[in-house]
Amino acid sequence: MTEKPSAPQRPELPPAWNPAEVEAGLYERWVERGYFTADANSDKPPFSIVLPPPNVNGSLHMGHALNHSVMDALSRRRRMQGYEVLWLPGTDHAGIATQTAVERALASEGVSRHDLGREKFVERVWEWREEVGGRILGQMRRLGDGVDWSRVRFTMDEGLSRSVQTIFKKLFDDGLIYRAERIINWCPRCQTALSDIEVDHSDDDGELVSIRYGEGDRSIVVATTRAETMLGDTAVAVHPEDERYQHLIGTEVEVPLTGRFVPVVADEHVDPEFGTGAVKVTPAHDPNDFEIGQRHDLPAITVMDGRGNITVKGPFEGLDRFEARPAVVAALREQGRIVAEKRPYQHSVGHCSRCDTVIEPRLSMQWWVKVEPLARAAAEAVRDGRTTIHPPELAKRYFDWVENLNDWCISRQLWWGHRIPVWYGPNDEIVCVGPDEEPPSGEGWTRDEDVLDTWFSSGLWPFSTLGWPARTADLAKFYPTSVLSTGYDILFFWVVRMMMFGLYAMDGKQPFDHVFLHGLIRDAHGKKMSKSRGNGIDPLDWMDSYGADATRFTLLRGANPGSDLALAEEWAAGSRNFTTKLWNATRFALGNGANVERPLPDRSELTDVDRWVLDLLDGLITEVDAQFEAFQFSRISDALYKFTWDEFCDWYLELAKVQIAEGGERAESTRLVLGHVLDKLLRLLHPLTPFVTEVLWTTLTGGESLVIAEWPAASGARVDADAARRVEGVKKLVTEIRRFRSDQGLKPGQKVGGAVLGADEVDLAGLVESVRSLTRMTAPVEGFTASVSLDVGLPGGTVKVELDLSGAVDVVAERKRLSKDLAAAQKEQAQCQGKLGNAAFTAKAPADVVAKIQGRLEAASAEIERINARLATLPEA
Known part of the structure; x- marks a missing residue:
């Protein structure tokens, strides 16, 4: 008689999960095997994400860790579903941040960039980039990011620089880029224009000074927080319907200290309820005043240089703006012009995000993008469904922004970045040069000194990284990209720019089909994390202490679309406990012969408990799929957590243990169901917790890797409601008996004799032995006498449990x-x-x-x- 071949021996799992010993080697094995490398020539359906490029000088913070966990979960699931997945990584040159960092390093050597000159300074930045530029990419490997390392891009590399020059030339030729003198955010310390996102606003203590212009009944009082700018006033404005000032509209008043007379103009921008209802107008030093000046054809007088020093001839010339402010107020006080002073007066003040210097609104000649036609197209792409925003309520904010955009200042007075491809001739000629064109030469021709705003090049990211303007295989396969995942805080600054440029450059094709906007990371008390508060959490610390899986799972459990996420370390510890629970459950299953090598028996041959867990598994797969499509990562995580911990570990494993102990066909069927459920559960968990699931799944199944395993599908079997009812009855009965035992002072493992009466009436007769096993209850023997009893109400009737506690309790x-x-x-x-x-x-x-x-x-x-x-x-x- 031929012996039945024995099943192959699986490797045993260590007693405990130790992520530090496993994660790095496991990740490198994935990379070496090419699992994350995309094939543009594949016939699989495409799924693509371009990584929001972190600053080249950056390091992984919790915001990155959250967003990367989201993108990795999306990518891993689609790969398992049979898609050709490209998750393309890269970094941003981060113009002002990087230049500031290098200048700081030079200052420690006693050298400035001007000492080096532009060419040598840029060489120094490239050297610095080589030293620090890969730091965050290495940290991404720690987190488990399944990115295609063969396609790493950098916004200043040759291909992306060509993209930048190409689109600048195209926009210029189409009349969508122009040069004009307008108000910009100016940093007197960094000596450059700034984008709005590079300005941090805070409520600072200042002063509000009310000043009387003019004399007698022809005078008017204005209030200001920046008295020094009155030296550049060219009007006083009131609301056209403000009855208090009707007699002054069209007249002139004298600006104190200057001897100049300026008109009183009527403008609807003025709020008659604020202050005196009259405002001073300084078109060269305030964006709102600039707009008033444009409407009323007012001159703009610049009263400060780029360092913030007063340039007006007279007693204040050469003073710093903050020295000039009290000096101007003192001079006005001497003349009796001060009507009121309020100190401290708290108001919003913009600061440079890099050096914290107070921003100076300043009239400056800069390059601008005419955004109206581009923004109109960006709005239409969301309205007609080419791009869907998640959560949908943030679409309104998107429309509010794109429909009210001002033209975008794209020039920066820096040396590090994409230099503007414009040359100026001796006779005021302006020539924009494309990437395949020769710049003009000869006497008198000079190139524009400025570089482009970092957001200009990062706005091209979804298509420049795929090879545009060349028509590459990557571009044909992976554009439009499938999903953009990012924080809602840069919806305006980055997402809108990518929408505008993508639609413009790619003939109306949207840069991404879906935009998922997650919230910001906050501490356990809901406070924004910051260095100054000292409440930041380093994700690398969490990964060292709890593992990458626990870190990822903690973040994803809080990733509700559009909602901020509060974090505390005990939640990471809880997620680590979850991975430990999963580890121990798998060790138990393997130790009890969980089998994945044969198909499941027919459902009719299975127990209620086995049918119940298979139905729960089908429901879980369906729910996880639906929530993935809706980007509801918190619900995905909770569903997986509750099934794993509450149903599979706490109940099914205990009930399966009873069935396996019975031996025979029932035990074999249960081993098959146990292996099947665990196999599918590990697949479902893999996108969220890739490391621990990889080790467990390959040990359980002997498969090559979960990264390339098939995503589970629901069986389609009809739900067995009767089995579910009976198992839920067992769960309630066991729970009540355990609570009763505890109340009676019994130790958890202490066995007592007991009788279960009425099980037939509630259809639980076949599960009484499971109840006994899970409640440490032995069958009554001859002479059994109950000392206490418990009634448990179940659908269909009441079960009475009698226990003999004689001698069991002190x-x-x-x-x-x-x-x-x-x-x-x-x-x-x-x-x-x-x-x-x-x-x-x-x-x-x-x-x-x-x-x-x-x-x-x-x-x-x-x-x-x-x-x-x-x-x-x-x-x-």
Whole structure:
């Protein structure tokens, strides 16, 4: 007789999951095997994401870790579903941030960029980039990012620089890029224009000074926080319907200290309810004043240089703006022009995000993008469904921005970045040069000194990284990209720019089909994380302590679309406990012969417990798929957590243990179901927790890798409602018996004799042995006498459980313990009753405080009732 071949021996799992010993080697194995390398010539359907490029000088922070976890989960699932997945990584040259960092390093050597000159300075930046530029890319490997390392891009590399020059030339030729003098954000320390995203606003203490212009009934009072700018006033503005100033509109008033007379103009921008209802107009130093100046054809007088020093001839010339402010106020006070002064006066002030210098709005000749036609196309692409925004409520914010955009200042007075491809001739000629064109030469021709805003090149990222303007195989296969995942805080600054440029350059094809906007990371108290608060969390610390999987799972559990995420370290510890629970469950399954080498038996041959768990698994697969399509990562995580911990580990494994112990066909069927469910569960968890699931799955199945395993599909079997009802009945019965045992003072592992009466009436007769096993209840023997009983109501009837506790409980010790607990509960009850009975307290205390005490009273009363009931069941000592 031929012996049946034995199943191949699987490697054993270590007793504990130790991510630090496994993660790095496992990741490099994935990379070496080419799992993350995309094939543009594949006939699989494409799925593509371009990584929002972190700054080249950056390091991984919690915001990155959240966004990368989202993108990796999306990419891993699609790869398992049979898509050709490209997740393309890269970094941004981060113009002002990088230049500032290098200048700081030079300053420590006693050298400035001007000492080196432009060419040598740029060479130094490239050297610095080689030293630090790969840091964040290495940290991405720690997190498990499944990116295509063969396609790493950098916004200043040759291909992307060609893209930048190409689109600048195209926009210029189409009249969408122009040069004009307008108000910009200016940093006197960095000596450059800044984008709005490079300006941080804070409420600072300042002063509000009210100044009288003119004399007698022809005078008017204005209030300002920046008295020094009055040296450049060219008008006073009031609302056209403000009756207080009708007699002054069209007249002129004298600007104190200057001897100049300026008109009083009527403009609807003025709020008659703010201050005196009259405002000074300084077109060269305020964006709103500039617009008023444009509407009323007012001159613009610049009163400061690029360093913030006063340039107006007179007593204030050469003073720094913050020195000039009190000097101007003192001079006005001497003349009796100060009507009121308010100090401190808190108001919003812009600061350079790199050096914290107060921003100076300044009239400057710069390059601009005419955004109206580009923004109109970007709005239409979302309206007609080419691009879908998640969550949908943020689409309104998107429309509010794109439909109210001002032209975009794209020039920066830096040396590091894409230099503007424009040459100026001796006779005021302006020539824009494309990448395949020769620049003009000869005497008198000079190139524009400025570079482009970093957001200009990053706005091309979805198609420049795929090879545009060349018509590459990557571009044909992977554009439009499938998903953009990013924080909602850069919806305007980056997402809108990519939409505008992508639609413009790619003949109306959107840069991405879906935009997923997640929230910002906050601390456990809801405070924004920042260095100044000292409440930041380094994701690398979490990965060192808890592993990459626990870090990722913690972040994804809080990743509700558009909502901020509060983090605390104990949540990461909880996620680590989850990976430990999964590890131990798999070790148990392997130790009990979980089998994936044969197909499942027909459902009719399975037990209620096995059919129940398979139906739950089908429901889980369906829910996870639906929530992935809706970008509901928090719901995905919660569904997987609850199934794994609450249903699979806490119930199915315990019930399966009973069935396996019975032996025979039932045991073999249960081993197959156990292996099947665990196999599918590990597949579902893999996009969120790739490392631990990879180790467990390959050990369980002997498969090559979960990265390339097939994504599970629901079986389509009809749900067995009767099996579910019976198993839920068992769960309730076991839970109530365990609670009752605890109340009776039994130790968890202590066995007692007991009888289960009425199981037939509720259709649980076939599961009584499972109930006994899970509640440490032995069958009654001859002479059994119940000392306590419990009634458990179930659908269809009541089950009575009788237990013989004779000799099982130390009555003296139990009475002593319960009496101590009773005294504590009575003390709590009395304290709460005293506070709630005090009319003076309840009248003054906040409603939430009173409600909290009421809740404590109810809890104490319930505890007293429970303890008294327990004492009543104990025999006298």
